[in-house]
Amino acid sequence: MSHAGLILGLAELEVERVGHNDAFSVYAKPKQRPCCIHCGHDHLRVKATYQRTLKHTRQGNQLITLYLRSPKHHCQRCGRYFRHRFKDVRPRYRASEAFHLEVFEAHEAVSPRPSCGVLI
Numbered sequence: 001m002s003h004a005g006l007i008l009g010l011a012e013l014e015v016e017r018v019g020h021n022d023a024f025s026v027y028a029k030p031k032q033r034p035c036c037i038h039c040g041h042d043h044l045r046v047k048a049t050y051q052r053t054l055k056h057t058r059q060g061n062q063l064i065t066l067y068l069r070s071p072k073h074h075c076q077r078c079g080r081y082f083r084h085r086f087k088d089v090r091p092r093y094r095a096s097e098a099f100h101l102e103v104f105e106a107h108e109a110v111s112p113r114p115s116c117g118v119l120i
Helices: 003-008 097-110
Strands: 013-020 024-030 044-059 062-075 081-083
Touching: 044 097
Parallel strands: 024 062
Antiparallel strands: 013 024, 044 062, 062 081
16 A cells, blocks of 8 residues: 555555645545445446545645545446445545544534533
């Protein structure tokens, strides 16, 4: 795994390039083809590719934005289509689970704890 892959914490990605302007931009693609999620067959054809843009985490005070090149697969056995699924990235979400956890922890640290209502 590359150094950028170690920083990201996503082992199944192949990092193509890293850019840095106002924030870090990481361009990546999946390392290997999956099996069909419907029938389990491994003979797939790439029908098309599209780019997913995700907020991932912060490195210091700068946001890391992932640009994932995600293929749309066509199974030769069952004839169904599906998009590539990444670990720790839920379908149709624009942020990774690591970013959701980071926001949750930041919110919990700022918000005051409710009192139990007992006065002494």
